[in-house]
Amino acid sequence: xxxxxxxxxxxxxxxxxxxxxxxxxxxxxxxxxxxxxxxxxxxxxxxxxxxxxxxxxxxxxxxxxxxxxxxxxxxxxxxxxxxxxxxxxxxxxxxxxxxxxxxxxxxxxxxxxxxxxxxxxxxxxxxxxxxxxxxxxxxxxxxxxxxxxxxxxxxxxxxxxxxxxxxxxxxxxxxxxxxxxxxxxxxxxxxxxxxxxxxxxxxxxxxxxxxxxxxxxxxxxxxxxxxxxxxxxxxxxxxxxxxxxxxxxxxxxxxxxxxxxxxxxxxxxxxxxxxxxxxxxxxxxxxxxxxxxxxxxxxxxxxxxxxxxxxxxxxxxxxxxxxxxxxxxxxxxxxxxxxxxxxxxxxxxxxxxxxxxxxxxxxxxxxxxxxxxxxxxxxxxxxxxxxxxxxxxxxxxxxxxxxxxxxxxxxxxxxxxxxxxxxxxxxxxxxxxxxxxxxxxxxxxxxxxxxxxxxxxxxxxxxxxxxxxxxxxxxxxxxxx
Amino acid sequence: xxxxxxxxxxxxxxxxxxxxxxxxxxxxxxxxxxxxxxxxxxxxxxxxxxxxxxxxxxxxxxxxxxxxxxxxxxxxxxxxxxxxxxxxxxxxxxxxxxxxxxxxxxxxxxxxxxxxxxxxxxxxxxxxxxxxxxxxxxxxxxxxxxxxxxxxxxxxxxxxxxxxxxxxxxxxxxxxxxxxxxxxxxxxxxxxxxxxxxxxxxxxxxxxxxxxxxxxxxxxxxxxxxxxxxxxxxxxxxxxxxxxxxxxxxxxxxxxxxxxxxxxxxxxxxxxxxxxxxxxxxxxxxxxxxxxxxxxxxxxxxxxxxxxxxxxxxxxxxxxxxxxxxxxxxxxxxxxxxxxxxxxxxxxxxxxxxxxxxxxxxxxxxxxxxxxxxxxxxxxxxxxxxxxxxxxxxxxxxxxxxxxxxxxxxxxxxxxxxxxxxxxxxxxxxxxxxxxxxxxxxxxxxxxxxxxxxxxxxxxxxxxxxxxxxxxxxxxxxxxxxxxxxxxxxxx
Ligand SMILES: [Zn+2]
Numbered sequence: 001x002x003x004x005x006x007x008x009x010x011x012x013x014x015x016x017x018x019x020x021x022x023x024x025x026x027x028x029x030x031x032x033x034x035x036x037x038x039x040x041x042x043x044x045x046x047x048x049x050x051x052x053x054x055x056x057x058x059x060x061x062x063x064x065x066x067x068x069x070x071x072x073x074x075x076x077x078x079x080x081x082x083x084x085x086x087x088x089x090x091x092x093x094x095x096x097x098x099x100x101x102x103x104x105x106x107x108x109x110x111x112x113x114x115x116x117x118x119x120x121x122x123x124x125x126x127x128x129x130x131x132x133x134x135x136x137x138x139x140x141x142x143x144x145x146x147x148x149x150x151x152x153x154x155x156x157x158x159x160x161x162x163x164x165x166x167x168x169x170x171x172x173x174x175x176x177x178x179x180x181x182x183x184x185x186x187x188x189x190x191x192x193x194x195x196x197x198x199x200x201x202x203x204x205x206x207x208x209x210x211x212x213x214x215x216x217x218x219x220x221x222x223x224x225x226x227x228x229x230x231x232x233x234x235x236x237x238x239x240x241x242x243x244x245x246x247x248x249x250x251x252x253x254x255x256x257x258x259x260x261x262x263x264x265x266x267x268x269x270x271x272x273x274x275x276x277x278x279x280x281x282x283x284x285x286x287x288x289x290x291x292x293x294x295x296x297x298x299x300x301x302x303x304x305x306x307x308x309x310x311x312x313x314x315x316x317x318x319x320x321x322x323x324x325x326x327x328x329x330x331x332x333x334x335x336x337x338x339x340x341x342x343x344x345x346x347x348x349x350x351x352x353x354x355x356x357x358x359x360x361x362x363x364x365x366x367x368x369x370x371x372x373x374x375x376x377x378x379x380x381x382x383x384x385x386x387x388x389x390x391x392x393x394x395x396x397x398x399x400x401x402x403x404x405x406x407x408x409x410x411x412x413x414x415x416x417x418x419x420x421x422x423x424x425x426x427x428x429x430x431x432x433x434x435x436x437x438x439x440x441x442x443x444x445x446x447x448x449x450x451x452x453x454x455x456x457x458x459x460x461x462x463x464x465x466x467x468x469x470x471x472x473x474x475x476x477x478x479x480x481x
Numbered sequence: 482x483x484x485x486x487x488x489x490x491x492x493x494x495x496x497x498x499x500x501x502x503x504x505x506x507x508x509x510x511x512x513x514x515x516x517x518x519x520x521x522x523x524x525x526x527x528x529x530x531x532x533x534x535x536x537x538x539x540x541x542x543x544x545x546x547x548x549x550x551x552x553x554x555x556x557x558x559x560x561x562x563x564x565x566x567x568x569x570x571x572x573x574x575x576x577x578x579x580x581x582x583x584x585x586x587x588x589x590x591x592x593x594x595x596x597x598x599x600x601x602x603x604x605x606x607x608x609x610x611x612x613x614x615x616x617x618x619x620x621x622x623x624x625x626x627x628x629x630x631x632x633x634x635x636x637x638x639x640x641x642x643x644x645x646x647x648x649x650x651x652x653x654x655x656x657x658x659x660x661x662x663x664x665x666x667x668x669x670x671x672x673x674x675x676x677x678x679x680x681x682x683x684x685x686x687x688x689x690x691x692x693x694x695x696x697x698x699x700x701x702x703x704x705x706x707x708x709x710x711x712x713x714x715x716x717x718x719x720x721x722x723x724x725x726x727x728x729x730x731x732x733x734x735x736x737x738x739x740x741x742x743x744x745x746x747x748x749x750x751x752x753x754x755x756x757x758x759x760x761x762x763x764x765x766x767x768x769x770x771x772x773x774x775x776x777x778x779x780x781x782x783x784x785x786x787x788x789x790x791x792x793x794x795x796x797x798x799x800x801x802x803x804x805x806x807x808x809x810x811x812x813x814x815x816x817x818x819x820x821x822x823x824x825x826x827x828x829x830x831x832x833x834x835x836x837x838x839x840x841x842x843x844x845x846x847x848x849x850x851x852x853x854x855x856x857x858x859x860x861x862x863x864x865x866x867x868x869x870x871x872x873x874x875x876x877x878x879x880x881x882x883x884x885x886x887x888x889x890x891x892x893x894x895x896x897x898x899x900x901x902x903x904x905x906x907x908x909x910x911x912x913x914x915x916x917x918x919x920x921x922x923x924x925x926x927x928x929x930x931x932x933x934x935x936x937x938x939x940x941x942x943x944x945x946x947x948x949x950x951x952x953x954x955x956x957x958x959x960x961x962x963x964x965x966x967x968x969x970x971x972x973x
């Protein structure tokens with residue numbers, strides 16, 4: 001057995017969040033649309049049509065490049081990547097080539113609690129191709145069609161250096177990358193719907209062996225990135241240990257079988273005959289534009305995480321969970337504006353709020369609850385107007401009906417009983433009904449007290465003030481002795 | 482009215498007739514349709530005559546005669562068949578697009594229509610504008626109306642022939658390396674290649690994107706001005722189109738200022754390659770200018786000899802990529818094959834002619850890795866040198882005058898022995914195209930019934946000066962406009 005070092009680099013394609021396509025004014029909202037309904041002469045590559053660059057594309061790509069600490073090249077241009085395929089109407093893809101929008105950046109992320117850094121080799125802009133369709137109402141059996149709705153949708157390709165040393169790290173790096181593009185509203189980062197696509201290069205090497213790069217494609221979720229790369233590590237390790245060669249090739253991840261399969265037949269290196277697209281002029285990125293975008297850059301996940309840790313005294317774990325979704329992080333901070341107890345708000349969000357969201361299958365932005373409403377509820381808990389248990393049930397209703405906490409509590413008559421006389425009467429009743437527990441408590445079994453408190457809660461349908469109940473119980477029991 | 486009466490008409494003259502209601506758009510269209518009917522079996526300038534729609538359009542206009550007439554109102558115009566016209570064929574002279582009907586209008590067509598023009602039809606051309614004789618058209622060559630045995634030139638040969646034979650009062654062509662000017666020269670008419678970026682390319686089917694420019698082919702310089710005013714100006718659909726307003730005749734200097742223009746005569750354009758008579762005719766014209774007090778200076782464009790090679794490499798490279806879209810998948814010709822690869826092969830083998838294939842191969846080769854630096858990149862460098870040549874020359878003068886072509890129109894069907902020889906026909910029109918400069922060809926005399934083209938080249942966006950000089954020179958030369966009898970032989 002020898003020790004192998006795993007080396008992984010990622011190539012991530014991100015669909016940019018623009019309204020219009022990259023070179024025409026067709027809509028990018030293609031999901032669920034009938035084939036070839038979002039097309040025009042330009043994205044269909046009809047004779048005579050010409051591309052005109054959507055400036056929003058440059059802005060979004062620049063935003064991503066700056067967030068990834070890339071060096072911005074002062075002048076850049078588009079090349080044509082020439083190849084034949086039915087989903088490519090022009091016979092070439094318009095893409096940046098040797099002058100990408102950003103180079104030499106880096107990305108920081110946490111993996112298993114440790115802070116890591118992956119260098120970014122380049123980030124470039126390119127257009128998406130169409131989609132081959134092999135079945136559908138409009139297709140005669142045995143034929144294929146091309147859906148051009150996706151043709152010309154703007155993408156950025158982000159390429160990391162091979163700085164990742166395990167499948168976990170690759171997954172965590174990708175998650176951070178997704179987080180960043182979502183934060184910046186550069187992309188919606190949806191892997192299932194294909195707006196974020198990830199390929200990986202992976203090789204195993206040892207002191208005596210140089211690694212052979214294998215490209216893994218077709219990984220459609222963070223989980224499949226992790227699984228595919230883990231599989232690949234094992235596959236390559238086994239080969240190397242048996243003294244067999246690893247071939248430089250492209251392999252496809254089969255999600256169902258849980259294996260990577262060699263994509264044979266496309267081994268020969270294609271010559272794409274790149275040359276500057278004469279239909280588009282080279283363009284320069286003015287310093288003012290770069291500065292403007294830089295200054296408008298929103299706080300990035302890792303920065304936010306660190307600020308949450310210092311400003312609100314949260315643990316790294318707590319902060320990390322909150323910042324994973326920018327909307328949640330914003331919700332957290334908005335709640336604090338009306339109820340400034342960060343720990344408590346954090347706990348409620350990561351447990352109860354998350355649970356409700358999951359049960360309703362929704363997101364915080366679509367949910368009926370607002371930060372000020374949550375603050376109001378937590379204030380009531382904090383002032384002991386209602387118990388935690390009550391608050392959980394109130395929160396549930398807030399999620400379903402959108403009503404405010406105070407309203408629900410009043411309607412249900414749920415105000416906390418903190419009248420000492422009233423509680424004492426209930427306590428006495430409970431003690432009478434539970435002689436065994438009383439005896440247990442008196443003989444030193446602390447647990448029995450908890451049971452008795454529970455009984456009081458049951459009698460009051462949870463409305464008894466827990467602290468007060470406890471104190472009264474102890475007081476009354478001590479007089480029993 | 483009879484077609485002969487229009488022999489010396491300018492667009493302005495038609496406009497006045499229409500303004501005075503002395504003729505209706507319908508009558509006008511009918512006169513030209515008749516002329517087409519009469520001449521086409523000899524000339525074959527048109528691939529498609531828009532008879533029905535043109536008549537309907539003209540009838541519609543006749544019924545709704547506005548108070549104020551737009552500049553081209555009711556005027557029939559012929560369009561080269563690589564310029565997209567909605568609802569009409571746009572074949573580019575290729576089998577590949579034999580049945581292609583464009584769903585949209587090119588910007589230039591849109592602008593012509595908006596100015597009131599009526600599209601008369603689509604004119605013949607060398608396949609995908611590759612060639613200078615129309616012999617590379619899948620649909621057979623066009624004959625030179627001045628001598629039916631000869632070529633009208635190309636690739637816009639159909640447009641030039643239609644204007645020469647007065648089958649159309651004016652036409653649009655496209656010029657990549659001389660495709661407007663050379664046929665204009667061969668047919669004794671006016672051809673203008675505007676500055677690259679002056680006229681939108683949207684809808685002009687790309688041969689070589691960095692070189693293509695649409696331009697007018699007309700009977701008089703005055704008409705080139707009118708058409709340029711209509712078709713030029715920025716276009717939000719073409720990034721390479723300059724963000725300038727349309728050309729205006731107000732940019733043309735006064736005659737007084739034109740007289741002060743210094744004319745450069747590039748030494749390299751008067752070499753032994755030029756047929757003697759052509760050189761003499763140009764010198765005669767220059768003599769006339771000199772007689773009027775215009776200062777002539779000899780200048781040098783030292784990289785002229787390399788321009789040809791650079792042009793064929795750059796143009797072929799761009800063409801190889803621009804023509805990749807004709808793959809049988811979405812539109813145009815498809816020849817079924819056993820599999821996808823096979824379908825590509827069959828379709829492109831049958832769909833493209835010899836010259837197109839030759840240039841695709843040449844272009845693909847010069848872009849492929851390992852050859853890119855040696856060919857494409859080097860050619861781009863030569864292109865820069867050629868541009869600098871002109872910059873230098875135009876520091877010593879305002880405009881350049883050269884022959885448009887080194888020789889007279891050759892006979893159709895003449896065995897092309899040497900391909901290189903054929904390519905050198907464009908030797909005088911290619912350099913200014915590479916440099917993106919405005920250039921115009923104007924008839925400066927006949928020799929045995931065949932016209933001699935004189936080329937004027939200007940600095941970027943200096944069409945004003947260029948057209949000013951052309952107008953004046955045209956007046957000084959006082960040559961009759963062609964009105965050929967369409968006989969096999971020589972005759973004006
Ligand atoms: Zn489109």
